[in-house]
Amino acid sequence: MANVRQKNAKTAVVLFSVVAGMIGLAFASVPLYRIFCQTTGLAGTPSIRSQAPEKATDIDFKVRFDANVNTELAWKFKPLQKEITLKLGEERLAFYEATNLSDKTITGSAVFNVTPLKIGQYFVKIDCFCFTEQALRPGETVQMPVSFYVDPAIYEDKNTRDVKTITLSYTFYPVKDEQKVSAVRPSATPGNKG
Amino acid sequence: MANAAGAHHDEHHDHYPSFFSRWFCSTNHKDIGTVYMFVAMFAAIIGGGMSWYIRLELAEPGIQFIQDKQFYNVLLTAHGFLMIFFVVMPGTIGGFGNWFVPMMIGAPDMAFPRMNNISLWLLVVALLMLLISAFVEGGVGTGWTVYPPLSNSIYHPSPAVDFGILSLHLAGASSILGAINFIVTIFNMRAPGMTLHKMPLFVWSILVTAFLLVLALPVLAGGLTMLLTDRNFGTHFFDPAGGGDPILWQHLFWFFGHPEVYIIILPAFGIISQIVSTFSKKPVFGYLGMAYAMAAIGVVGFVVWAHHMYAVGLDVDTRAYFTAATMVIAVPTGVKIFSWLATMWGGSIEFKTPMLYAFGFIFLFVVGGVTGVTLANSSADLVFHDTYFVVAHFHYVMAIAAIFAMFAGWYYWIGKMSGKQYSEIWGKIQFWIFFIGVNVLFFPQHFAGLAGMPRRIPDYPDAFAGWNYVSSIGALITAVGTLLFFVILIRTYASGAKAEQNPWGVGATTLEWQVPSPAPFHTFEDQPDMSGKAPAE
Numbered sequence: 263m264a265n266v267r268q269k270n271a272k273t274a275v276v277l278f279s280v281v282a283g284m285i286g287l288a289f290a291s292v293p294l295y296r297i298f299c300q301t302t303g304l305a306g307t308p309s310i311r312s313q314a315p316e317k318a319t320d321i322d323f324k325v326r327f328d329a330n331v332n333t334e335l336a337w338k339f340k341p342l343q344k345e346i347t348l349k350l351g352e353e354r355l356a357f358y359e360a361t362n363l364s365d366k367t368i369t370g371s372a373v374f375n376v377t378p379l380k381i382g383q384y385f386v387k388i389d390c391f392c393f394t395e396q397a398l399r400p401g402e403t404v405q406m407p408v409s410f411y412v413d414p415a416i417y418e419d420k421n422t423r424d425v426k427t428i429t430l431s432y433t434f435y436p437v438k439d440e441q442k443v444s445a446v447r448p449s450a451t452p453g454n455k456g
Numbered sequence: 457m458a459n460a461a462g463a464h465h466d467e468h469h470d471h472y473p474s475f476f477s478r479w480f481c482s483t484n485h486k487d488i489g490t491v492y493m494f495v496a497m498f499a500a501i502i503g504g505g506m507s508w509y510i511r512l513e514l515a516e517p518g519i520q521f522i523q524d525k526q527f528y529n530v531l532l533t534a535h536g537f538l539m540i541f542f543v544v545m546p547g548t549i550g551g552f553g554n555w556f557v558p559m560m561i562g563a564p565d566m567a568f569p570r571m572n573n574i575s576l577w578l579l580v581v582a583l584l585m586l587l588i589s590a591f592v593e594g595g596v597g598t599g600w601t602v603y604p605p606l607s608n609s610i611y612h613p614s615p616a617v618d619f620g621i622l623s624l625h626l627a628g629a630s631s632i633l634g635a636i637n638f639i640v641t642i643f644n645m646r647a648p649g650m651t652l653h654k655m656p657l658f659v660w661s662i663l664v665t666a667f668l669l670v671l672a673l674p675v676l677a678g679g680l681t682m683l684l685t686d687r688n689f690g691t692h693f694f695d696p697a698g699g700g701d702p703i704l705w706q707h708l709f710w711f712f713g714h715p716e717v718y719i720i721i722l723p724a725f726g727i728i729s730q731i732v733s734t735f736s737k738k739p740v741f742g743y744l745g746m747a748y749a750m751a752a753i754g755v756v757g758f759v760v761w762a763h764h765m766y767a768v769g770l771d772v773d774t775r776a777y778f779t780a781a782t783m784v785i786a787v788p789t790g791v792k793i794f795s796w797l798a799t800m801w802g803g804s805i806e807f808k809t810p811m812l813y814a815f816g817f818i819f820l821f822v823v824g825g826v827t828g829v830t831l832a833n834s835s836a837d838l839v840f841h842d843t844y845f846v847v848a849h850f851h852y853v854m855a856i857a858a859i860f861a862m863f864a865g866w867y868y869w870i871g872k873m874s875g876k877q878y879s880e881i882w883g884k885i886q887f888w889i890f891f892i893g894v895n896v897l898f899f900p901q902h903f904a905g906l907a908g909m910p911r912r913i914p915d916y917p918d919a920f921a922g923w924n925y926v927s928s929i930g931a932l933i934t935a936v937g938t939l940l941f942f943v944i945l946i947r948t949y950a951s952g953a954k955a956e957q958n959p960w961g962v963g964a965t966t967l968e969w970q971v972p973s974p975a976p977f978h979t980f981e982d983q984p985d986m987s988g989k990a991p992a993e
Binding site: 266269280281287289291299373433435 | 567568635644645671677704707769772
């Protein structure tokens with residue numbers, strides 16, 4: 263009987279570690295999912311690279327711009343151009359404009375995606391205002407640039423060959439953790455917090 | 457026979473503890489199984505009552521009874537939670553599993569009897585927690601899938617959802633402990649000579665189910681914890697404002713949720729295998745194939761989860777994979793269906809109530825399986841998604857099918873569990889009322905769904921009125937069948953005929969039929985020697 267008991271305890275320990283491992287895996291899935299989306303462009307996650315290709319093609323392509331603001335953020339936010347036509351592989355610069363409508367300095371950060379969702383990996387950002395948090399003083403208006411290109415490989419992928427227009431969309435959210443913001447960017451919140 | 461002698465020996469120390477110690481502090485697998493079954497029946501009355509109220513509202517277009525739409529959401533959320541976590545799982549795994557797994561493998565009890573008691577009472581607390589959540593400011597109206605952002609604090613600011621999450625955490629902990637107990641019992645406590653390949657198929661089904669629980673439930677627990685911290689402690693796992701993604705919840709939830717439907721149906725497979733074999737008076741056709749088909753269903757069940765999320769914008773290759781993988785499941789389930797039919801083929805079939813329910817189960821499962829293959833197609837599913845077609849599909853294939861297996865198991869084993877036999881004629885009448893009821897209830901929902909009726913909405917256009925009315929009449933018939941079941945249950949306990957040790961004759965070969973009815977408090981303290989005997993399916 264003692265023998266069975268020992269064996270039971272051993273099996274139970276193994277099974278409890280499997281349970282612990284699966285809980286760990288559930289939490290590990292958070293960074294893994296992010297990495298997976300970034301590398302595969304899943305769910306319209308654009309790629310980020312440091313440089314456009316040397317030579318652009320002569321194929322025309324359209325990019326449209328969309329802007330949204332979360333209701334908790336008292337900002338006006340709009341693209342300065344509705345759409346542009348560019349060549350595949352050509353690096354372009356586009357601007358968005360944000361105005362702080364409140365009488366407080368507010369920090370916001372933008373999340374972004376592109377549609378159709380399947381072309382995420384072919385829309386490449388070189389630099390973007392959305393990579394950092396943006397602090398606007400009361401009534402301040404700023405123009406914010408994004409530079410990008412569309413990877414010509416989009417024409418070599420049979421799943422994305424039909425796409426002629428990409429929509430780039432941003433949504434600005436207030437940065438909730440004020441303390442963290444002032445720690446990271448002390449100049450962004452000059453004294454009139456809250 | 458060694459085991460008959462063992463059983464005789466057992467009767468000598470059948471002194472039961474006092475009422476409180478026996479039922480509340482129990483460490484006896486049979487008593488714990490009995491309490492599990494009564495918890496399941498209690499939850500079934502509440503969960504069933506909610507669904508009948510929903511059908512009452514849906515009987516006609518317009519709003520008749522449920523003015524508060526959030527209350528409608530709360531009803532169908534609670535219906536889902538109750539039926540899955542507090543009816544089917546405690547019924548098949550906690551109830552029949554606890555009662556018959558140790559007996560079928562010739563073990564004296566579960567490996568960890570006190571942990572078994574914790575599992576039971578954690579579940580009871582979880583049930584109370586869920587019921588309390590309905591009375592907290594607005595209740596949980598998220599659907600059983602608890603998708604954010606609907607389940608975030610923006611749309612469900614009250615603590616009701618936190619109660620719901622806590623309830624699922626406790627129910628999950630209960631199930632994980634129970635599953636570990638089953639695996640250890642089945643691996644280490646089998647009678648000498650009872651090899652894995654000789655175990656009855658019901659034991660196999662519980663073994664595979666326990667592995668699914670151990671692998672899937674922690675993922676739900678992790679996801680729920682993230683949701684809880686998102687709601688209360690300012691994390692952003694599922695909140696895009698902080699760089700999170702609500703779709704991640706769907707991936708985590710369905711990584712648990714799809715194995716969960718097999719957790720519900722696999723023990724049902726096990727019960728049906730025992731019954732089909734018993735009443736055909738033949739061993740199950742293709743025993744090894746049946747056992748490994750269940751294992752295969754369990755394995756493949758972990759790699760098909762995104763077929764619940766075709767509408768979130770997966771790319772075409774991903775959808776092609778999940779479509780193909782989902783259809784692969786039709787192969788092992790087909791092996792099971794055809795093996796049951798082959799078991800019956802040429803058998804000396806006796807149409808007792810459990811066998812009728814086994815037939816009913818196979819019919820319902822095939823209907824639901826066919827619509828399942830339809831829904832597996834990602835392109836077709838974009839049209840069917842969130843319609844009543846899906847509601848009809850999963851009620852056929854897992855919900856009502858599992859309830860049929862539970863009825864089948866109850867009629868099959870009640871003599872062994874209570875020592876009293878049910879009334880055969882009333883059992884058959886109850887079967888036919890229930891069988892007609894559920895088909896009238898759920899079959900028309902296919903038509904409403906194909907016509908485009910969305911699920912989870914308390915009102916619908918007049919165009920859907922006809923089939924909804926039929927469906928509600930079916931719900932009424934089902935309610936009569938359910939009521940009759942409880943009458944039969946009370947009559948069996950109160951005035952049932954004394955059950956024989958083996959009421960089913962030569963077909964019933966498993967070990968539980970070799971002890972007296974009702975099964976003595978302690979069985980197989982001297983383990984039977986099974987070496988040299990045929991597989992006990």
